[in-house]
Amino acid sequence: MFPNLKNPVFTDIDDLNEMARQIRRDIMNMLLISKSGHSGGPLGLADIFSALYFNKLSLLPENPNYEERDFVFLSIGHVAPVWYATLSRRGFFPLEELTTLRKVNGRLQGHPAPLKTHGLPGVEIASGALGQGLSIAVGAALGLKLSKKSNHVFCICGDGELNEGQIWEAAMTADHHKTDNLTVIVDRNHCQIDNRTENVQKLEPLADKWKAFGFEVFEIDGHNMKEVLDTIDAAKKVKGKPSCIIAYTKMGRGVSFMEDNYKWHGVPPNDEQGKVALSELTSTKFGDFIDYYKDK
Amino acid sequence: MNYIHKFENYLIENLDIKNPELKESRRGFGDAIVDLGKTNPDIVVLGGDVSGSVRTDMFRDAYPDRFFSVGIAEQDMMGTAAGLALTGKIPIASTYGEFATGRPFDQIRQSIAYSEMNVKICASHCGFTVGPDGATHQSLEDVGIMRILPHMTVVTPADYNQTYKAVVESTKVNKPFYIRFYRDNSPNFTNPDAPFKFGKSDTLYEGSDCTIIASGLMVWESMMAMEMLAGEKISVRLINMHTIKPIDKEAIIKAAKDTGCIVTCEDHQKIGGLGGAVAEVLAQEYPAPVEFIGASDTFGESGKAAELYEKYGLSSRHIAEAVKRALKRKK
Numbered sequence: 023m024f025p026n027l028k029n030p031v032f033t034d035i036d037d038l039n040e041m042a043r044q045i046r047r048d049i050m051n052m053l054l055i056s057k058s059g060h061s062g063g064p065l066g067l068a069d070i071f072s073a074l075y076f077n078k079l080s081l082l083p084e085n086p087n088y089e090e091r092d093f094v095f096l097s098i099g100h101v102a103p104v105w106y107a108t109l110s111r112r113g114f115f116p117l118e119e120l121t122t123l124r125k126v127n128g129r130l131q132g133h134p135a136p137l138k139t140h141g142l143p144g145v146e147i148a149s150g151a152l153g154q155g156l157s158i159a160v161g162a163a164l165g166l167k168l169s170k171k172s173n174h175v176f177c178i179c180g181d182g183e184l185n186e187g188q189i190w191e192a193a194m195t196a197d198h199h200k201t202d203n204l205t206v207i208v209d210r211n212h213c214q215i216d217n218r219t220e221n222v223q224k225l226e227p228l229a230d231k232w233k234a235f236g237f238e239v240f241e242i243d244g245h246n247m248k249e250v251l252d253t254i255d256a257a258k259k260v261k262g263k264p265s266c267i268i269a270y271t272k273m274g275r276g277v278s279f280m281e282d283n284y285k286w287h288g289v290p291p292n293d294e295q296g297k298v299a300l301s302e303l304t305s306t307k308f309g310d311f312i313d314y315y316k317d318k
Numbered sequence: 319m320n321y322i323h324k325f326e327n328y329l330i331e332n333l334d335i336k337n338p339e340l341k342e343s344r345r346g347f348g349d350a351i352v353d354l355g356k357t358n359p360d361i362v363v364l365g366g367d368v369s370g371s372v373r374t375d376m377f378r379d380a381y382p383d384r385f386f387s388v389g390i391a392e393q394d395m396m397g398t399a400a401g402l403a404l405t406g407k408i409p410i411a412s413t414y415g416e417f418a419t420g421r422p423f424d425q426i427r428q429s430i431a432y433s434e435m436n437v438k439i440c441a442s443h444c445g446f447t448v449g450p451d452g453a454t455h456q457s458l459e460d461v462g463i464m465r466i467l468p469h470m471t472v473v474t475p476a477d478y479n480q481t482y483k484a485v486v487e488s489t490k491v492n493k494p495f496y497i498r499f500y501r502d503n504s505p506n507f508t509n510p511d512a513p514f515k516f517g518k519s520d521t522l523y524e525g526s527d528c529t530i531i532a533s534g535l536m537v538w539e540s541m542m543a544m545e546m547l548a549g550e551k552i553s554v555r556l557i558n559m560h561t562i563k564p565i566d567k568e569a570i571i572k573a574a575k576d577t578g579c580i581v582t583c584e585d586h587q588k589i590g591g592l593g594g595a596v597a598e599v600l601a602q603e604y605p606a607p608v609e610f611i612g613a614s615d616t617f618g619e620s621g622k623a624a625e626l627y628e629k630y631g632l633s634s635r636h637i638a639e640a641v642k643r644a645l646k647r648k649k
Binding site (some may be wrong): 093095127135136137138146147148149151152153155156157158159160161162164165166168169171175187188191192195198199287 | 336362383384386388389391394398400402403404405406407409424425427428431433434435502537594
């Protein structure tokens with residue numbers, strides 16, 4: 023919707039919150055159409071995606087390869103619906119394409135597919151198998167530093183994903199090379215597919231872990247727009263070491279029966295659940311890309 | 319070996335087959351990246367703590383700002399390489415064959431092959447020839463697991479000269495590559511000025527009774543086998559199949575048509591590697607008897623390289639016997 027605009031599109035917190043709510047509505051509609059995909063994680067990340075894409079990131083949707091763009095790597099590929107909805111709302115591709123999630127011959131693959139084969143603007147590289155995004159982000163940060171470029175690199179990781187050893191390999195590499203142009207955002211919703219994170223494998227003390235790995239650590243409420251915006255600024259200002267924002271979020275945020283419930287990690291709503299969800303996520307000035315219940 | 323026609327241009331001039339120059343193929347890699355680094359500022363190298371072993375130390379010392387140590391962390395190495403490629407660099411990720419392919423397979427699959435990142439995975443210490451180090455370090459599956467990945471080009475040069483050439487040429491192609499070479503000294507016999515094209519094999523010797531299709535160190539081993547067969551008036555064609563993927567189908571089909579039987583030779587499992595690749599082509603295009611030289615669904619063990627080649631059936635003697643077996647199977 024804003025293909026020619028550089029950020030910020032919105033400076034008003036209310037606008038950014040409203041866009042986050044629209045993104046949540048889009049996620050629900052996409053999942054209702056596809057009848058396949060993840061609900062909980064995408065809903066939990068909508069505020070952070072709104073903050074990044076409508077205020078903080080250097081980007082130009084009409085030119086995804088814009089030289090001065092900030093890089094975003096979504097290490098948790100399964101939350102793709104929040105990314106697709108956001109990219110589309112921002113003008114990277116038409117809103118109508120959100121109806122094609124997980125459909126054959128589509129660009130909106132179940133997990134983000136590489137640009138070269140599927141060509142979805144805004145997606146730089148594949149993700150899905152967990153634990154790989156941070157290494158890629160570190161590589162990009164090193165490449166940008168070598169070229170003396172000031173683009174910032176963001177990597178969005180899940181908390182359950184931090185079980186993967188490669189994350190900590192990459193953290194050590196980031197520390198060793200002092201990649202201060204890199205910010206990890208950990209979606210700390212305490213849920214993964216099997217159970218609460220601490221029941222699957224103990225993660226705490228998580229902030230201490232990142233600190234011990236050489237990161238400047240920020241802990242925030244991932245649903246507080248002002249805190250999200252201010253902390254992204256603060257993280258970008260860190261010098262001499264990489265930064266990590268642990269964003270405390272609620273899986274399924276905005277939909278009462280999904281909130282903070284790990285059972286909503288990997289399933290879509292049915293038609294009845296979707297109706298309740300959309301009534302709770304009240305409509306916005308931006309408008310839906312589809313009226314799913316029109317002919318039902 | 320003057321009983322057959324020799325295609326001089328693929329072999330170095332005045333090759334002394336009894337006393338060839340010995341050189342490490344890994345050194346061909348090391349020299350290539352140093353030379354590339356001189357003219358191309360986008361060449362970057364990732365180090366996984368074995369820089370001295372895989373000969374990336376020369377690049378590290380020459381261009382320290384373009385060498386990134388990632389520690390003993392091959393999964394991270396592959397991801398970091400993919401990220402560097404996204405910023406327009408040409409990353410060279412190098413470690414031992416097993417650790418360059420087996421351990422980070424999922425990272426290579428998703429972040430490099432599926433994503434078509436311009437990463438060159440350059441693996442040293444491949445095959446049985448790391449000898450005394452034993453089975454854990456003898457990479458015998460790497461070609462197979464790289465070959466099954468879509469978008470991956472797989473190259474197994476025969477010696478120092480060809481490794482140098484393959485590495486240089488790979489950086490001119492914006493695609494993922496797997497290039498396999500070896501630790502030990504081995505005969506350096508390919509002509510550095512000969513044409514080299516990925517997917518186009520080199521016919522080193524022409525012949526009409528049987529074709530040996532060999533890769534890597536086994537090309538020289540095959541030449542030794544042909545010496546043994548010289549007195550028996552068997553005319554053998556020898557193909558250096560330096561690119562396993564995309565494989566030179568035309569040369570394989572022509573060999574089957576012209577000579578009626580094939581022997582494949584590789585320092586790798588017969589399953590999944592060169593042998594498998596050749597058999598796939600023949601089964602679909604022109605069925606012909608094939609004898610396979612390579613590891614027979616087995617791991618290796620400690621020992622000298624020559625002892626292991628003897629024990630596991632990869633020596634020139636075994637190749638010569640395989641040629642005779644293949645001849646008997648011809649209709």
